[in-house]
Amino acid sequence: MMDAMSAAELEAALRETGAQRYHHLHPFHRLLHSGGLSKVQVQAWALNRYYYQSRIPQKDAIIVSRLPDVSSRRIWRQRLVDHDGDDNDAGGIARWLRLAVGVGLEADYVQSATGILPATRFAVDAYVNFVRDRTLLEAVASSLTELFSPGIIAERVAGMLAHYDFVSPDTLAYFNNRLHQAPRDADYALAYVKANAHTGAEQQSVIGALRFKCDVLWAQLDALYNAYVAPGHVPPGAFLTGTHSRAAG
């Protein structure tokens, strides 16, 4: 049996996990941010990532359905508003669609998800299943990658605007909102796991959930790299094959 850490030690272990495993370290992101991708490769990224975005409110609604008290459900509900929008705001999914259209994809094609890589679907669906099937503590902990997103967002926005003439500030509007939403969400989830992971086993399950989520993000970039950078094995039916090659623009 593993000894329990202090809450501060748990937080340090989580931050170390992100430092070693978050997808800012992936070669595809380095290419994306440094201007090393073609327009078609950026389109492939936007298209596949849309599927991830489109499943986030369903993932968060599962967490809401599992939270037993009114006040924590109210707080987590804000994530549904952020992504699905409300009467005043179109929401994050709509903003990501604007990004995809902004880099030259057709909205219907993006929303259909017919051109995404199978590995994208498997990774994203694995995330939704994880949140449904694991403990509530692990479900909450799997959102902790948000701890590390402000850094990558700042780097991404600056890099993409500097290097791609087909990318405008309006296209990247999605990230403006995430810069304040992600820290607020991550603060709540971090406080939650620090308050609720008491035993060594619970703490290890929290770290494991964050590693799992890092894997979910990493696997999506692996799939993009393999299909669209090197060796360039685009799976049957995915973006740039068959009848949808017009979407390459």
Place this chain on the structure above:
Amino acid sequence: MMDAMSAAELEAALRETGAQRYHHLHPFHRLLHSGGLSKVQVQAWALNRYYYQSRIPQKDAIIVSRLPDVSSRRIWRQRLVDHDGDDNDAGGIARWLRLAVGVGLEADYVQSATGILPATRFAVDAYVNFVRDRTLLEAVASSLTELFSPGIIAERVAGMLAHYDFVSPDTLAYFNNRLHQAPRDADYALAYVKANAHTGAEQQSVIGALRFKCDVLWAQLDALYNAYVAPGHVPPGAFLTGTHSRAAG
């Protein structure tokens, strides 16, 4: 194989199901509305029904998690706001707690759910499981008892105010909100099932879901009647037994 009905025929079949099976027909409700219950019996009703209320947002969050598109999730999300509240409104669960406290129960005891009847828990949990495990169409259809709630609410509020001196309009504030929320919700769910139940089998599954939900409500009143009216078999640990008998007031 069953022939498909028209949408209007399906609606008529659903309304007929409610006319025959909704819990307004249950003897416990007749007693409640006509002043035929003691204060302790009204407390038992309020206590057990609180557990049902407390699980409704979790049930609705499951439906949100299963709805595949932004616009239907946004609409269904309003039910979470109605029950869990927001910065401007305490929400339906808080209003039901006020009802329970208003008839003389202690808030902590109500929220703990330790004194509810096992049959209440089984029925409510069966409802949550149904919404998670059945088709999305059936999950939506199971909410259609809302079609019949305005009638019972009007009867209940008038009857309880007339017959019980320990019940005030403020105690029954929960029902004021439901009088406009329930028809709005029922209209949406009814339109949804009419638009999405095409085959005879799908339509029968919709009717079956409504019958199931009527059973969930009916079983809760059966349990109350059996325990607190006749024959009066209060199960071990439930309200009015053992150390919680002080809550009888």
